[in-house]
Amino acid sequence: MPRITFLPSDISVEFTDQENILKAAMKAGVHINASCGGAGVCNKCRIFIESGQVEGDQLSDGAWRACTTRPVTDITVRVPAESEMDKKALVRPLAKKAASWIQAFGEKIEVPLQPAVRKEALDIPEPTVTDSLSDLGRIRREIGTEVHLDVDSQVLYQLPYAMRDGGWKVTASFLETAKPGFKRLIRVEPGTSSQANLAIAVDIGTTTISAQLLDLATKKVLAEASDYNPQVSYGEDVISRMEFARKADGLKVLQEKLVECLNGIVSELCTKAGTGLDSISLVTIGANTVMTHFLLGLETKFLRSQPYTPVANQFPPVRAAEIGMELPEHVRIFLAPCVASYVGGDIVAGVVGVNMNHHPELTLFIDIGTNGEIVLGNQDWMACAACSAGPAFEGGGIKFGMRATTGAVEVVHIHPESFEPMALTIGGRKAKGICGSGIISLLAGLFMTGALDRQGKFRRDLDTPRIRKGEDGWEYVVVEAEATSIGQDIVFTEADVENLIRAKGAMFAGYLTLLESVGMTLEDVERVILAGNFGSYLDLDQAIIIGLLPDIPRERFFFAGNTSLQGAHMAALSWPKYQEMITVAQMMTHFDLSDNPRFMDHYVSCLFLPHTDLSLFPTVQEALG
């Protein structure tokens, strides 16, 4: 790989494929002005090649366009600087990422292979005149009378054929029950070889559904698939979907759309793995309380309004076919138990998925999504809360906010002198909007350069055309119209900032309220686990600067990805893990923050950047001087 050395900062970095010099600069912590996101449009990312060979676009004055130029050999690049001050400003701090939880802890979790459905090969004596015990009786005799056997009625229809077709060798599927000494016979297949035992683990998110096909004999993930939750057409968030559910047939439509999507995913998984639906024995699902209700078609009317009562938090195993899933009759769905209307099975699955219930360290588990849920605790106790943070960090309620797809500004660095941005888009395409990570880096950058004050207001006196009064009040121009794919300036407004401050304030007030309720402080937190995809892109320093995450040593942070899917995965492999979920849901003390005066106090204090009390953010305080 060629090496790039940037001047005047004299920072060098290895160039990797799929990059250009602009992206390499961002990775190296070098600022280069860039408005169009890397689409080769704005011509602002001018650089000079001092040594080495490149290929790409050279401009008339001999400069090259960083975003469309790649090194062929090791190169030295000079970024134009107008002053000594400027030279310093060209160096931006490197992004500090949270460590991967999977690498740190995940691979060490022992998940005993003990699935809820076990297949057992039985070699049954053929009946004779002197031993004409019934077909079912022969199975009972084979497994021993000390086991009390419940039997699914469909088994009675399979039995006589399976036994005779299999030459008195059958494979029996037994479902674990919560009762010691009790088993449930749910299926009998002819023969004792090549009966695969597969499971599907699913995370049903409000926006995205992700699933894995697992082999219950080898623990292997045979295939993965995901799709957008099709309910999005009926409402972006759970509240609007619950409103839709109140219409005639609304609930039915939402249920059917969801199941249809799951059927598609299951089919895709089977195609990818080259297996049939028939080998699937069980489904485990992590989903929030509202999604769980929708999946089963349960009434959400009473979940929607105070006192926000779910129909149930802990669900019996449900037959997949009963809710319309195209799976064999014996397949049961195990739903991760919920804790309350806004702390759902996805969180419980997540907590088990990261083994928090087996760790002595005080852990803060944070899932920043549409809502924002937090769990504080360790193996001995847990407190949880939903923070009603809203979807601001997913781009919701932000003027040019968008999902993290092609054309989204995903990272921005602000030049501390000129306030010129260095903006990169996903896919290097012309900008369409700003996604979550872009929003955080914008907010952090504008605050740290002093363009925004602690109240989240733009300084009106700065000599830059980027900060101006627009139709929606004061704003920062991230990308000029001509460099976008939407033909208008992409701006970041004071109203956006206000929304973000409220969102991060709700999260942070949540941490403080839970900590306070157990007589602890942020300093006591030994681990912060960031759930969801969010965490993996997050620049920790920036998230701390804006007051979204606590200012504690960075090595205590771990991003854990889709913990809900991870929990569902474990529960599929291991029935005891599903039972752990039930235990965890029961041990969690839920705090309803919507009605909590201490939360309101904290929330008000959090409506500053990063917080009213700067002593809570020592590294930010230091950086601000």
Next chain:
Amino acid sequence: MPRITFLPSDISVEFTDQENILKAAMKAGVHINASCGGAGVCNKCRIFIESGQVEGDQLSDGAWRACTTRPVTDITVRVPAESEMDKKALVRPLAKKAASWIQAFGEKIEVPLQPAVRKEALDIPEPTVTDSLSDLGRIRREIGTEVHLDVDSQVLYQLPYAMRDGGWKVTASFLETAKPGFKRLIRVEPGTSSQANLAIAVDIGTTTISAQLLDLATKKVLAEASDYNPQVSYGEDVISRMEFARKADGLKVLQEKLVECLNGIVSELCTKAGTGLDSISLVTIGANTVMTHFLLGLETKFLRSQPYTPVANQFPPVRAAEIGMELPEHVRIFLAPCVASYVGGDIVAGVVGVNMNHHPELTLFIDIGTNGEIVLGNQDWMACAACSAGPAFEGGGIKFGMRATTGAVEVVHIHPESFEPMALTIGGRKAKGICGSGIISLLAGLFMTGALDRQGKFRRDLDTPRIRKGEDGWEYVVVEAEATSIGQDIVFTEADVENLIRAKGAMFAGYLTLLESVGMTLEDVERVILAGNFGSYLDLDQAIIIGLLPDIPRERFFFAGNTSLQGAHMAALSWPKYQEMITVAQMMTHFDLSDNPRFMDHYVSCLFLPHTDLSLFPTVQEALG
């Protein structure tokens, strides 16, 4: 009531309504020749009124026709007699009926009211902001955490409405499970008053289906209903129906017809009791193994041929709706467990229904129906067998055999000198055929008058036109053509006798085989319980004379009626009684007589009237002189 005195025997009897003088004579043990069954056709039942007033038909010579004449006052009747011998012959022995088991024991059985489905009124605290536990969680809290609660998924759909519609008062239905400390919530209704808890107990016989609607709060029978088993159109007996089941859709048709009939019966029960299907919580069923398979739509192919293997003998509770019954989703069917292919749940229900499993006395339980099943034992052990007796005692395989309906000859007395019959039909209508009790009295009468020898052959040398050689060999003319409704002589043939001897021989050989297998003899039998309607009409002496029942003191016999229904009834009221059935089915040692050499030996010895070894029948031996 007027009194009738019959001369010359000087026997008097009280006349009851719905009778005529012929019927009164039969009851009194007085023989009057009568061929037409009491239809006023044959004019053989001539009598003279010596005192008192009558109304009816007087014949030209001053005699009256006994079958169409009724007393108005006390009367004295002279039956014409031609000799002193004749005078004696006119007195026939009184029928000895078995005592009613219900009166002797049935009313003393304590059936604790503890149905498998219990309704519990719950008064649930309304949710508040500080107590927003889920709807299901509130139920769990109310019943206490020491109970592990399983939940039917349909409950989740009822819960939110039931709780709110009922103003937080609900009636919860809990299903007992075999697991101590475990309950299953199967239904939640709004409100806590007027929720009836009803059950249906059913006996599904091969020919007839009988059912009761029970109130599980008061133990009361609210209504009764019965119907013919509609499967009769597809075969009279289980064998021919299993043959039909092998045709395409045959099993489906049999299942659907049966369920359709059950739905009709359930509907009739509800109409009679003025209640709705909605109050029904459970169904208990006693049925033989084949009917149980048909009800569930289970394969009977392997039950049909050696080694006669049922799919199952013990069945899980089945949802009524699942097999097509028009009952609410929560209703479960509890099927009495079977023992083997031809000793079914009807027998097990019957044994529990007569409390045989709680009596120390050695009891012989006999169910003479299409097949003939016997159970020998007491509270400590039980042996059982099916005797393949065939349906001869129900009229099957008998030339003029018919069911016990209007026009069936139900009782016959043979004049020991003239061999003239005194035949009565059901309903006093012209004879159409001969039913079971008529067949037994014919066989016993013909044997005791010497018209039949011990091999079952008619004496060829008797001077009576009643015994003749017909187209099917030797026969006895019971009713002449002109006195029938079918326009031909109703006869009783030697082939009929042979069939009956084989049938009774199979039963008796069954008793002896079971007794022998436990080292006991007929004398050890302390009680004989006759199950089925059969027993209530049976003349014990006659049944013993032909060798169908053992010759032991008559007070040891009890007729118990529909014991299968009685067992289902008990199991409906009391879940422990259902569990007793499972225990009873497990404790029964089944003897497969079809393959038993000792049975074959006994059977051959039984092919005489009453038996090769007359010492087994001391009272018959004495009567024969």
